[in-house]
Amino acid sequence: MKKIAPIVEVKNLYKSFGSNHVLKDFSMEVSPGENIVVLGKSGSGKSVLIKCIINLIQADSGILKILNQSIQDMGEDEVDQLRSEIGFLFQSNALYDSMTVRQNLEFPLRRHWSVEQRKQGAERAVLEALSDVGLAHTIDMMPAELSGGMKKRVALARSLILKPKVILYDEPTTGLDPITSREISELMVKVQKKYNATSIIISHDMNCIRITSNRVIMLIDGKNYAEDTFENLQKSTDPKIREFFD
């Protein structure tokens, strides 16, 4: 049977900051439609990995391919084009406080759509993305009027607006109460299905990982130390893995 090409491929990745060797021969492959969680201790290099994948940080060496393209070899315009196919949900949400929800969602369209495209389709795109996260009624509200969970949903809607093929989540449930965290995790599964997207999720929220992951990659000592389903890793007797589950 022909092997399906991975959507994201990382091979033998190295990244150091001075004498701080963060990623040391890290490799992983993500198949189309998968929800992958990268789990590691604080400071283990999870954010550095995600930033290398989208070339916000330059890797020292290794191969990085996303949507079958080598991001390291691309010019600025090509990287920009590629990033329009990738949705990001950052820990901080990064909503603009001085803009309405609508304006926040229109922001990526301004960069990637022509004036004509925006005239024709912006309203519909904003409403569709907001409806996907159950918040169409907030379209003219300011971020300050929203709860933490609602802000997270709006940020997710904004990352969906360009219908990304890949979604990167950096600690999507940090700072939320357990019920809201669960809602956000379930929403992540729902949007992944609707958009047929592939997700890479950085998290150490065990409930979020259980709900969202098809596979978990353990980032330990700069490497892909182990990868398996959440259920199988949970049964592991390896002390380095057990630390996360006990």
Ligand SMILES: Nc1ncnc2c1ncn2[C@@H]1O[C@H](COP(=O)(O)OP(=O)(O)OP(=O)(O)O)[C@@H](O)[C@H]1O
């Ligand atoms: N731009 C940078 N310059 C220097 N060092 C950096 C930079 N970015 C990250 N680091 C270092 O790389 C290491 C890994 O950081 P990273 O943010 O990836 O950790 P993390 O696993 O995401 O942690 P957390 O779960 O706490 O967010 C840390 O030691 C950090 O200090």
